[in-house]
Amino acid sequence: MTHTANDYYVPHGSYWPIVAAIAMFITVIGAALWINGELNGRLVLFIGLGLVAFMMFGWFGTVIRENLKGVYNDQVDRSFRQGMMWFIFSEAMFFAAFFGALFYARVLSVPWLLGMDSGFSTHEVLWPGFSEAWPTNGPGDVGGEFRPMGPWGLPALNTLLLLSSGVTITLSHWALKAGDRGRSVLWLIVTALLGASFLGLQAYEYIHAYTELDLTLASGIYGSTFFMLTGFHGMHVTIGTVMLIVIALRTAKGHFTADNHFAFEGVAWYWHFVDVVWLGLFIFVYVL
Amino acid sequence: MSMATATHDADHDHGPAKGLKRWITTTNHKDIGTLYLVFALTMFFIGGAMAMVIRAELFQPGMQLVDPQFFNSMITVHALVMIFGAVMPAFTGLANWLIPMMIGAPDMALPRMNNLSFWILPFAFTLLLSTFFMEGGGPAGGWTLYPPLSLQMGEGFPFMIFAIHLAGISSIMGSINVIVTILNMRAPGMTLMKMPLFVWTWLITAYLLIATMPVLAGAVTMLLTDKFAGTSFFNAAGGGDPVMYQHIFWFFGHPEVYILILPAFGIISAIVPTFARKPLFGYSSMVYATTSIAFLSFIVWAHHMFTVGMPVVGELFFMYATMMIAVPTGVKVFNWVSTMWKGAMSFETPMLFAIGFIMMFTIGGFSGLMLAIAPADFQYHDTYFVVAHFHYVLVTGAIYSIMAATYYWLPKWTGKMYDERLGKIHFWVSTLSVNVLFFPQHFLGLAGMPRRIPDYSVQFADWNMVSSIGGFVFGASQLLFLWVVIKTVRGGKKATDRVWEGANGLEWTLSSPPPYHSFSEAPVIK
Numbered sequence: 001m002t003h004t005a006n007d008y009y010v011p012h013g014s015y016w017p018i019v020a021a022i023a024m025f026i027t028v029i030g031a032a033l034w035i036n037g038e039l040n041g042r043l044v045l046f047i048g049l050g051l052v053a054f055m056m057f058g059w060f061g062t063v064i065r066e067n068l069k070g071v072y073n074d075q076v077d078r079s080f081r082q083g084m085m086w087f088i089f090s091e092a093m094f095f096a097a098f099f100g101a102l103f104y105a106r107v108l109s110v111p112w113l114l115g116m117d118s119g120f121s122t123h124e125v126l127w128p129g130f131s132e133a134w135p136t137n138g139p140g141d142v143g144g145e146f147r148p149m150g151p152w153g154l155p156a157l158n159t160l161l162l163l164s165s166g167v168t169i170t171l172s173h174w175a176l177k178a179g180d181r182g183r184s185v186l187w188l189i190v191t192a193l194l195g196a197s198f199l200g201l202q203a204y205e206y207i208h209a210y211t212e213l214d215l216t217l218a219s220g221i222y223g224s225t226f227f228m229l230t231g232f233h234g235m236h237v238t239i240g241t242v243m244l245i246v247i248a249l250r251t252a253k254g255h256f257t258a259d260n261h262f263a264f265e266g267v268a269w270y271w272h273f274v275d276v277v278w279l280g281l282f283i284f285v286y287v288l
Numbered sequence: 289m290s291m292a293t294a295t296h297d298a299d300h301d302h303g304p305a306k307g308l309k310r311w312i313t314t315t316n317h318k319d320i321g322t323l324y325l326v327f328a329l330t331m332f333f334i335g336g337a338m339a340m341v342i343r344a345e346l347f348q349p350g351m352q353l354v355d356p357q358f359f360n361s362m363i364t365v366h367a368l369v370m371i372f373g374a375v376m377p378a379f380t381g382l383a384n385w386l387i388p389m390m391i392g393a394p395d396m397a398l399p400r401m402n403n404l405s406f407w408i409l410p411f412a413f414t415l416l417l418s419t420f421f422m423e424g425g426g427p428a429g430g431w432t433l434y435p436p437l438s439l440q441m442g443e444g445f446p447f448m449i450f451a452i453h454l455a456g457i458s459s460i461m462g463s464i465n466v467i468v469t470i471l472n473m474r475a476p477g478m479t480l481m482k483m484p485l486f487v488w489t490w491l492i493t494a495y496l497l498i499a500t501m502p503v504l505a506g507a508v509t510m511l512l513t514d515k516f517a518g519t520s521f522f523n524a525a526g527g528g529d530p531v532m533y534q535h536i537f538w539f540f541g542h543p544e545v546y547i548l549i550l551p552a553f554g555i556i557s558a559i560v561p562t563f564a565r566k567p568l569f570g571y572s573s574m575v576y577a578t579t580s581i582a583f584l585s586f587i588v589w590a591h592h593m594f595t596v597g598m599p600v601v602g603e604l605f606f607m608y609a610t611m612m613i614a615v616p617t618g619v620k621v622f623n624w625v626s627t628m629w630k631g632a633m634s635f636e637t638p639m640l641f642a643i644g645f646i647m648m649f650t651i652g653g654f655s656g657l658m659l660a661i662a663p664a665d666f667q668y669h670d671t672y673f674v675v676a677h678f679h680y681v682l683v684t685g686a687i688y689s690i691m692a693a694t695y696y697w698l699p700k701w702t703g704k705m706y707d708e709r710l711g712k713i714h715f716w717v718s719t720l721s722v723n724v725l726f727f728p729q730h731f732l733g734l735a736g737m738p739r740r741i742p743d744y745s746v747q748f749a750d751w752n753m754v755s756s757i758g759g760f761v762f763g764a765s766q767l768l769f770l771w772v773v774i775k776t777v778r779g780g781k782k783a784t785d786r787v788w789e790g791a792n793g794l795e796w797t798l799s800s801p802p803p804y805h806s807f808s809e810a811p812v813i814k
Contacts, residue, residue, distance in 0.1 A: 008394040008473075010805060013305055013313035017404035024457075025411040028450035035446040035516050059400075079397040079468050086464040090498045097506025097536055101521055101528075104536075109529035118599055126524075140525025143518070218518030221527035228513065 009076050011066070016059035023051035064263075068255065077262055084266040088273045091236070095277055098232065102225040102284060106134050110221070113139055137220020147213040148222060151286035154205045158198050159282050162237075165194035166275045169244075169268050179258050181251060188248040191271070195241035202234050229281055236274045243267045303804050312407075315399035316804060317384045318701075323406050324381025325694075329770070331373030331413065332687075336763055338366035343725075343759035345742050346752050359742035360428035365416070367431035371548065372455045373413050375682070378690045379551040380405075380462045383490050385701060387466065389795035389802060390484045392475025392811040397468040405461040412454035419444025430740060432541065433508065435522040435533050439515045449512045456501040463494035463501075470494075475794075477813030481572065484793055486554030488575050492582045493550045496543040499586075504540040507533060531596055538589035546585045548682060550578060552649075552689030553620055556642050558793070559696050560624050563639035564631030565790040570623040577616035584613050594665045603662045610660040614653070621650055636788075637711030641692035644719050645685060652680030655730065670740075673733025679726045684719075691718075691769065698773065699787045703801040704780035710772045717765040724758025 030045030066072065112119030113130055123130065130139035135148040149155065172187030206227075209215040217227040247267045250256065256264055304310045304319065314320060341362050345353050354362070384402065388395055396402045420426040424442010427433070441448070470483070470491045483491075510533070513519040520526020522533045553574075561568045568574065590598060590606040598606075624646050633639070655677040659665050668674060691714075699705050728751040733739075737748045744752065783800045794811060795802070 008805075008808065008810075010395045011315055011399055013309075013315050014400050014403070015313055017400055018312050018407050020404050021407040021411055024408065024454060025415070028415065028454065029447075032446035032450055035512075036443050075472060078472050082468045082472055083398055083401070083464050086467055086498055087460075090460050090464075090502045093499050094502035094506050097503045097510075100503075100536055100539070101506075101510065101532060104532045105521075105528060109524070109532060110527050112529075113524065113527065118597065136527050138520060138523070138525050138527030140523075142520050142523065142526035216518075217513070218520075220520045224513070224519035224521050224526070224528065228510070228519065 009071065009073055014059075014062065016055060016062065019051070019055045020059065023048055023055050027052060064250070064255065077260070080262050080266070084262075084269060088269060091273065092277075095229075095232065095280075098225065098229050099280065099284065102229065105221045105225065110134055110136055110138075135222040137222055141220075143216055143219035143223055144214060146215040146219045146223065149205070149209060149213065149215060149226065149286065151282065154201050154208075155282060155286045158201050158205075159278065161194050161198045161201070162275050162278050165191045165198075166272055168194065169271055173264065173268055176251065176256060176261060176264060177258050181254065185248055185252045188244060188251060192241055192244040192248060195237055195244060195271075199234060199237055199241065202230065202237075226285060229285055233274070233277055233281055236277070240267070240271050240274050243270065313403070315395070315403055317388050317396045317399070317402065317806070318802070318804070320396075320399075320402050320406050321381045321384030321386075322701075324377045324384060324409075327406070327409055328374050328378035328381060328690075329773075331369050331377070333766070333770075334417075335366050335369035335374055336766060338362045338369065339759065340763050342366065343756040346744070347756040348753065349744050349746050349749050351743055354742070356742045357425060357428055360430075360740065361420070361426035363740055364427045364429060364431050365420075368416060368427070368452075369413070370682075371431065371544070372452075372459075373409070375548050375686050375690070376459065377409060379490075379493070379548075380459075380466075382486075382551065382555070382690070382693055382697075383462075383466050386697065386795060387469055387487055387490060388473070389798060389806045390487050390793060391470065391473060391478050392794050392807045392813065393469065393473035394805045394807050396465050397473050398465045401461050402465050405458045405465065408454050408458040408461075412451045412458065415447050415454065416451035419447050422447070432534075432537055433511060434537075435511060435514060435530050438511060445515060446512060449508045452508050453505055456505045459497050459501050463497040466490055466494040467498070475807065475810040475813055481575070482813065484554070485557035485568070485571070485574055485578075486551065489550040489554030489557075489578050492578050493547050496547050496550075496582055496585065500540040500543045500547075503536060504544075507536040507540065510536075531593070534593050534596060535590065538592045539586075541592065542589040543582075543585040545678075545681075546581055548686050549649075550581070552645070552686050553578065555689045555693045555696075556624060556645055557620075559638050559642040559692055560627050560646075561792070562696075562788050562790040563636060563642070564628045564633050566627055566631045567792075568623065569626035569629075570619070573619055574623055577619040580616040581613060584609060584616070588613065591660055591662075591665070594662045595669045607660060607662040611657065614657055617653055621646060621653075636695075637706070637708060637715055638692045638696035640712065640715040641688050641695065644715065645688040645692060648680055648684030648688070648719075648723075652677055652682075652685055655680065668733060670738055671733035672729045672737045672739055675739045676726050676729035676733060679729070683726070684722055691715075694769075694773065696788075697795075698776055699780075699783035700795060700798075700800050700802065702777055702780070703783055703799075704776050705783045705787075706772050706776040706780055710768065710775070714765060714768045714772060717768070718762060721758045721761035721765060725755055725762050726758070728752075728755045728758075 025048075027045060027048030030041055030043070030048045032041070034041030034045055110133065112122060113127055114133065115123030127139035137143050137146060168187050168191045172184045172191060175181075175183035175187060215226070216223055244267060247264055250263065304316065305313060311319065311323060341354060342359070345359055384396065387393075417426075422442060422444040424444060426444060427438065427441055427448045429438035429441065439445075470487055474483070510519065510521040514522050520528045522528050522530045524530070557568055557574060588606055588610045590602060591610045594603060594606070635643075655673065659668055659674065659677060695706060695711055732748050732751050732755070735748065737744055785798065785800050786796045787800060797811065798806060
């Protein structure tokens with residue numbers, strides 16, 4: 001059979017998927033044991049996470065080597081791109097669940113506890129003394145007194161950092177497309193540094209919340225939504241920053257050409273997605 | 289046209305690896321499809337065994353065999369296993385086997401991820417079933433895991449939550465693969481509106497899965513942090529609301545029930561034209577109806593919670609939106625019947641199951657319409673009427689379509705014919721017993737018997753006994769199905785390439801069994 005541009009490509013078999021499945025299995029067993037307070041839970045969790053990291057090195061390494069050998073065709077490239085887009089869509093829906101919880105609490109459950117509409121008798125009978133609108137830790141004062149996080153200090157600065165990082169990664173992309181590898185790497189490093197600074201400031205903000213504002217994960221619905229939303233977002237920024245570092249190294253090694261750099265673009269999309277989620281957070285968690 | 293192989297790295301692959309390695313490392317859509325189907329069948333019997341425990345306990349009033357806690361975990365895990373372990377993997381297995389063959393592709397778009405999506409599942413369900421052996425036992429708060437009840441589970445709780453996370457990751461990856469395969473791997477000339485309806489319904493199903501499985505992941509994550517990290521999402525004292533969980537859950541849960549039925553519509557739309565020897569009536573209206581059902585599925589979730597306490601505007605909105613689903617569903621049933629109208633019909637086993645599907649799924653659809661009426665639902669809610677309703681759409685709907693698909697495509701997959709006589713016996717015994725099993729549950733529900741209860745008032749005794757007898761016969765008749773499949777695989781008569789004289793579609797142009805890589809070169813689409 002002669003190879004033409006219309007040939008299909010099917011990758012050969014691989015042990016990495018089964019390694020991935022086992023790694024995930026061990027990770028969640030470790031996490032569950034840890035949650036249950038078993039002594040070895042944390043150890044099992046870290047073994048699992050180590051295996052996940054090993055698997056990622058191995059699997060992505062295989063794909064990178066195959067790509068550099070030039071065995072992937074345009075159709076494979078399109079599959080990767082579409083796959084990444086749908087993955088990001090699924091991530092967006094994950095955040096949607098938590099935003100949904102935030103909106104439900106702010107628009108419905110807290111006003112109902114305050115006696116709005118059909119919540120009238122709930123309020124009168126169960127929580128007659130409750131008068132605290134958002135931000136609140138509920139009529140049971142769960143988690144004790146706290147002060148909410150204001151938007152115009154660190155969070156505003158963090159917004160600035162992330163928005164700038166969206167610009168710098170685009171500059172890097174332009175440089176790559178113009179064939180200027182050095183400048184591309186430089187802008188990638190700047191982007192990763194902006195991401196890392198964001199994380200540093202957020203860690204500082206969390207310490208500030210816990211030590212000075214008495215705002216914790218257990219501070220009623222405000223603390224729950226605040227920390228779960230910003231926490232999952234921070235986790236995604238962490239993953240994104242690691243991805244940026246990998247891409248910077250790969251760009252420096254010359255893995256990408258001006259017209260063939262799916263991995264770069266996939267990371268850039270992901271980074272923009274994380275950026276957009278932050279804008280939603282900044283508006284609905286901090287400002288409003 | 290050469291049918292050798294698709295390009296494999298730089299060299300040529302010469303077929304599957306040997307032994308166990310083949311199944312562990314495979315990137316082949318047929319191997320992975322087979323794994324999914326075998327897994328689904330295994331889980332079908334595990335979930336079925338739990339159903340037998342339930343029906344045995346309900347055979348007579350009073351406590352018979354198991355303690356109430358174990359009974360509750362039986363109904364909970366029966367549902368989780370059947371939904372996430374049997375029906376969904378079976379449909380994914382069918383998607384793997386059929387979609388590349390139907391659109392003229394060599395394989396799925398992302399074959400290694402395909403392998404991972406399957407291999408997560410055995411681990412996820414090991415995790416779920418292992419909770420039975422932990423302190424506090426398996427999950428017993430119902431498959432919907434409503435807090436605060438579900439939070440009272442013992443040590444198994446985080447294991448169950450993570451099992452759901454893993455199964456969700458598997459579904460999302462499987463769905464990404466299906467969508468990308470359909471959008472990117474079609475043979476030249478296979479335009480969207482030329483695709484078989486099974487491909488269309490799976491395209492939309494996969495979209496629903498990617499949109500809703502992450503929402504379920506979010507909901508169960510909130511359960512986990514509410515139990516262990518002190519959050520107050522579902523705690524009114526902290527400003528949250530247990531009802532909020534129900535909203536988030538059913539935002540996933542309602543599209544999920546269409547995930548469980550849309551591929552079935554695709555299967556029936558493939559089988560009915562073959563045995564009526566006429567093209568499908570109203571192809572494009574089928575596509576639009578499927579799309580409408582998918583859209584509506586996102587705006588009807590609260591009809592599962594009419595009695596929970598919602599503003600009356602909400603009750604009305606969700607009631608009318610739900611009733612609208614009857615319109616596109618009616619279009620589908622009308623089209624199947626019109627396809628059969630004046631057709632040269634023959635009644636081989638796949639067609640019997642397809643017609644059984646149309647009849648009994650419609651019964652389930654009608655009882656669904658009854659439940660959609662909010663004031664009436666206040667009476668039916670949480671009774672056996674609901675149990676009867678969703679078993680008509682899931683057992684005689686989803687499961688029947690999977691049986692139909694198995695009989696229809698098994699000769700293509702294995703190259704051998706199944707035993708037609710045994711197939712027909714399987715159909716008739718199943719169909720008679722399944723109605724004895726579930727139809728009386730309508731009466732029980734209307735008379736007021738609550739669901740998820742191990743004991744009941746003596747007035748319900750007669751119909752429960754009838755239902756249990758039907759259940760035992762139905763359960764036993766599935767062993768016949770297992771036997772038919774094993775017998776076919778081990779050596780039936782040789783099947784022809786087209787298998788059915790009325791069959792149309794690319795998969796029938798391949799040999800039976802098809803080559804390891806379906807289409808190494810793109811076929812020509814008329």
